[in-house]
Amino acid sequence: MKLYYHPASTTSRIVQMFAMDQGVDLDYQVVDLFTGEHLQPAFASINPNCLVPVLEDGDFRLTECSAILKYLGDKVGSPAYPKDLKERARVHEMMDWFNSNIYKDFGYGMVYPQTFPHHKRPSDAVQAGTLEWGKQKTQAWLRVLNDSLIGPDKEFLCGNQITLADYMGAEMIGMGALIGCSYEAYPNVQRWMGNMMALEHWPKVHEGVDGFAASLKDKSFVAL
Numbered sequence: 741m742k743l744y745y746h747p748a749s750t751t752s753r754i755v756q757m758f759a760m761d762q763g764v765d766l767d768y769q770v771v772d773l774f775t776g777e778h779l780q781p782a783f784a785s786i787n788p789n790c791l792v793p794v795l796e797d798g799d800f801r802l803t804e805c806s807a808i809l810k811y812l813g814d815k816v817g818s819p820a821y822p823k824d825l826k827e828r829a830r831v832h833e834m835m836d837w838f839n840s841n842i843y844k845d846f847g848y849g850m851v852y853p854q855t856f857p858h859h860k861r862p863s864d865a866v867q868a869g870t871l872e873w874g875k876q877k878t879q880a881w882l883r884v885l886n887d888s889l890i891g892p893d894k895e896f897l898c899g900n901q902i903t904l905a906d907y908m909g910a911e912m913i914g915m916g917a918l919i920g921c922s923y924e925a926y927p928n929v930q931r932w933m934g935n936m937m938a939l940e941h942w943p944k945v946h947e948g949v950d951g952f953a954a955s956l957k958d959k960s961f962v963a964l
């Protein structure tokens with residue numbers, strides 16, 4: 741199986757972390773987001789959304805990191821994708837929560853407009869308004885995540901076993917490193933992120949994005 745990806749892409753790292761942690765062998769092909777390779781006809785014919793990641797399994801092609809995780813989870817019979825109907829529904833619930841709440845307001849509303857030039861809004865006023873909105877919404881989501889979804893006892897999002905939702909959620913929170921975010925106000929989130937960052941393959945998968953973060957460290961950002 742092949743994964744089209746980029747190391748600075750949050751949604752690519754979600755799939756990479758799962759695959760490496762669960763021993764799923766993938767061929768990795770970089771699509772260079774910084775030179776706009778993903779916008780060129782060759783990649784647009786692979787994914788008309790012009791986004792990574794894309795998985796290819798023979799002649800079967802799949803986009804959307806959430807769908808890719810579920811496909812791989814079932815394909816390899818991963819314990820991170822429980823088969824019990826209600827346990828699986830909880831994992832889906834958490835994945836949808838991250839993808840439709842945090843990723844929209846934090847990723848597309850705060851991190852990307854400040855780190856990818858083509859996501860910067862067309863005027864200073866629109867940019868400032870976008871970031872302010874994104875920050876307020878993100879803080880509210882983090883409060884829910886900290887107080888209600890994780891709480892003081894659980895090691896992982898759906899209990900004490902890692903699931904697909906953790907691989908997705910940890911990247912969607914971890915990308916805040918690019919703009920210098922601190923999660924000190926959210927101790928349960930910090931504790932859970934610590935569990936995820938202790939995974940064996942975390943440093944290797946994050947080499948590229950850590951380098952990108954280091955290159956941005958002297959810039960000033962609207963952060964948490």
Ligand SMILES: N[C@@H](CCC(=O)N[C@@H](CS)C(=O)NCC(=O)O)C(=O)O
Nearest residue numbers: 749750751790791792793804805806
């Ligand atoms: N809904 C997609 C979103 C994928 C996505 O946001 N990909 C970003 C990188 S993290 C991308 O390819 N961005 C290119 C761009 O914005 O031009 C998924 O979940 O896979």
